[in-house]
Amino acid sequence: MPEEIQEIIQVENLKKKYGPIKAVDGISFIVKRGEIFGFLGPNGAGKTTTINILCTLNQPTSGVAYVDGYNVVSHPDEIRNSIGLVFQEITLDDHLTAEENLYLHAMLYGVSRKEFTQRKIEVLKLCELWEWRKKRVHDFSGGMKRRLEIARSLITQPKILFFDEPTVGLDPQTRKKIWDYIFNIRKKKDITIFLTTQYLNEAESCDRIAIIDRGQIIALDTPDNLKKMIGGDIITIKTEDNDSAEEEFKNKFPQYSIKKIGKELKIETDKGDEFLPILVRGLKAKIISMELRRPTLDDVFLEVTGRQIRENGNGIVEKETPSFDLSNLFSLFTPPNNNHDKQTKS
Amino acid sequence: MINKPNLNNLSGIYILWYREILIYIRNHIKFFTSIFLPVLFLIFFGTGLKTVFPLITLPYDFSEFFFPGILALSITTMALSSTMSIVWDREFGFLKEILVSPVPRSYIALGKILGAATTGIIEGALLLLVSPYLGINFSFRLYFICLGIIFLIAYGMASLGICLTARIKRTESFSFILQLIIAPMVFLSGAFFPINNSPLWMVNLSRYNPLTYGINSLRWAILSQTLSPEIISQLTTNNFLTSLGILIVFDILITLLSIQLFRKMC
Numbered sequence: 001m002p003e004e005i006q007e008i009i010q011v012e013n014l015k016k017k018y019g020p021i022k023a024v025d026g027i028s029f030i031v032k033r034g035e036i037f038g039f040l041g042p043n044g045a046g047k048t049t050t051i052n053i054l055c056t057l058n059q060p061t062s063g064v065a066y067v068d069g070y071n072v073v074s075h076p077d078e079i080r081n082s083i084g085l086v087f088q089e090i091t092l093d094d095h096l097t098a099e100e101n102l103y104l105h106a107m108l109y110g111v112s113r114k115e116f117t118q119r120k121i122e123v124l125k126l127c128e129l130w131e132w133r134k135k136r137v138h139d140f141s142g143g144m145k146r147r148l149e150i151a152r153s154l155i156t157q158p159k160i161l162f163f164d165e166p167t168v169g170l171d172p173q174t175r176k177k178i179w180d181y182i183f184n185i186r187k188k189k190d191i192t193i194f195l196t197t198q199y200l201n202e203a204e205s206c207d208r209i210a211i212i213d214r215g216q217i218i219a220l221d222t223p224d225n226l227k228k229m230i231g232g233d234i235i236t237i238k239t240e241d242n243d244s245a246e247e248e249f250k251n252k253f254p255q256y257s258i259k260k261i262g263k264e265l266k267i268e269t270d271k272g273d274e275f276l277p278i279l280v281r282g283l284k285a286k287i288i289s290m291e292l293r294r295p296t297l298d299d300v301f302l303e304v305t306g307r308q309i310r311e312n313g314n315g316i317v318e319k320e321t322p323s324f325d326l327s328n329l330f331s332l333f334t335p336p337n338n339n340h341d342k343q344t345k346s
Numbered sequence: 347m348i349n350k351p352n353l354n355n356l357s358g359i360y361i362l363w364y365r366e367i368l369i370y371i372r373n374h375i376k377f378f379t380s381i382f383l384p385v386l387f388l389i390f391f392g393t394g395l396k397t398v399f400p401l402i403t404l405p406y407d408f409s410e411f412f413f414p415g416i417l418a419l420s421i422t423t424m425a426l427s428s429t430m431s432i433v434w435d436r437e438f439g440f441l442k443e444i445l446v447s448p449v450p451r452s453y454i455a456l457g458k459i460l461g462a463a464t465t466g467i468i469e470g471a472l473l474l475l476v477s478p479y480l481g482i483n484f485s486f487r488l489y490f491i492c493l494g495i496i497f498l499i500a501y502g503m504a505s506l507g508i509c510l511t512a513r514i515k516r517t518e519s520f521s522f523i524l525q526l527i528i529a530p531m532v533f534l535s536g537a538f539f540p541i542n543n544s545p546l547w548m549v550n551l552s553r554y555n556p557l558t559y560g561i562n563s564l565r566w567a568i569l570s571q572t573l574s575p576e577i578i579s580q581l582t583t584n585n586f587l588t589s590l591g592i593l594i595v596f597d598i599l600i601t602l603l604s605i606q607l608f609r610k611m612c
Contacts, residue, residue, distance in 0.1 A: 055446065091443040093443075095372060100368070104365060
């Protein structure tokens with residue numbers, strides 16, 4: 001079954017509940033062999049939970065997941081032997097040297113000593129840590145620790161590498177370097193990479209990305225295709241009175257979409273450079289500033305998460321309940337009147 | 347699930363053991379104090395108390411009596427505090443790296459226990475070298491018998507430590523709890539005074555103390571060089587074989603418990 005093997009990760013309707021909280025709420029996706037697949041989402045979106053389930057560290061509440069053809073629930077050992085994993089937090093032993101950390105990992109995964117001595121040279125050179133191999137990890141910088149972790153994950157020659165936010169807590173320069181290493185690995189080795197990130201510019205370099213929010217995948221495609229969802233260019237304007245400007249725009253140019261984001265108005269058009277003069281001439285509202293640019297994943301993210309909020313309450317933004325409300329106190333004494341309560345809550 | 351014997355997993359035990367030793371030896375301060383402190387105890391405490399109980403009132407040399415107690419106290423402290431590395435690893439994230447590996451939980455626990463026990467043996471082996479200076483006649487045979495008993499004590503205490511790490515998640519709390527456990531265990535074991543002459547409630551409590559049997563065994567092994575069995579039985583609660591047997595049974599039971607607790611913890 002060559003087709004099945006081609007899809008190295010298969011996930012269907014995966015759910016994970018922690019008590020009443022749905023960390024992962026019915027996600028389905030496929031990762032193809034050899035691609036870099038990114039999971040993009042804010043903190044608490046369910047990224048780490050998904051990775052933990054795929055790496056068999058966590059059991060799903062329901063749904064199925066296959067990694068390299070093995071079910072994550074019934075064959076955890078086979079999967080653990082064919083994956084490499086880099087956690088969000090550093091998991092190196094500070095007492096030991098870089099080389100000893102690698103050796104420990106190799107032994108834990110049953111790599112023979114002979115193979116280890118060969119692979120050690122390769123991975124240490126790949127991550128440019130060869131000169132540092134005898135130094136204690138305690139003295140390493142954050143970026144070096146990360147690189148050592150990447151090197152360590154490669155020592156078992158995994159088919160799939162899982163990176164859970166590999167660049168979190170690093171400065172932008174180091175972050176870029178880490179990405180260079182990750183791409184370098186992909187170029188040199190036949191390996192599939194599954195990663196999570198909350199940085200949009202990082203997700204952009206993946207082959208395909210899934211945008212995840214509140215435990216659900218809300219968009220999944222190549223970065224380019226996702227950007228095409230926005231359609232054309234983006235013009236952001238700032239006016240003295242955004243509300244009336246928005247109203248005016250909707251009347252004059254009903255064919256274009258406009259949205260208020262923060263203190264700016266965002267307009268999506270197909271040919272931004274031609275539309276800009278028309279807009280300036282047509283709009284009576286006093287414009288403070290304006291900007292024309294190509295869509296980025298930022299826009300995609302706003303677009304898809306924004307749409308979700310609108311779907312929820314038909315345009316009505318959920319009212320924030322006050323943190324302390326006396327009426328809640330009274331409800332303690334009255335018997336629960338389900339119907340009434342539910343209506344006000346939803 | 348297929349349960350096939352996997353040699354890879356044994357290398358897991360080995361490497362976790364190896365790491366424990368490496369950390370122990372590399373931590374020069376810990377290594378030095380772990381040897382130096384008991385020696386200080388032996389020299390000053392032993393010589394000091396000898397003047398209180400001069401040879402006339404006792405049928406034995408006080409340092410002879412004292413040595414097995416200090417030995418047991420040191421290896422107990424050593425083995426127990428070595429298991430703290432688990433708490434430490436958890437705090438610094440390294441435990442995750444171990445737990446994710448294909449090595450079974452029970453092997454991880456065993457590797458840790460053996461590592462901690464070995465640190466106890468290293469300490470014990472070095473302390474035994476001091477004993478000739480205290481007037482104890484030592485032969486090679488006795489040396490290895492003592493090492494064997496030391497291993498049994500250290501192993502049991504290391505397993506006990508693993509049980510504790512399953513409950514206590516913070517380093518600071520762990521070191522306090524350790525002291526809280528070591529102190530009564532040592533006082534109720536006859537390390538510093540023969541427990542036989544104590545009030546009945548203390549004797550009864552000491553029966554439930556695994557360290558009592560460890561010290562009994564050590565005492566029988568070391569003192570039988572110079573003293574008659576009648577005198578030694580005054581200083582111990584049970585005879586040699588019973589003590590050794592109970593110690594081994596304790597080791598087996600506590601290993602099973604620690605593996606169980608370790609599995610649950612993860």
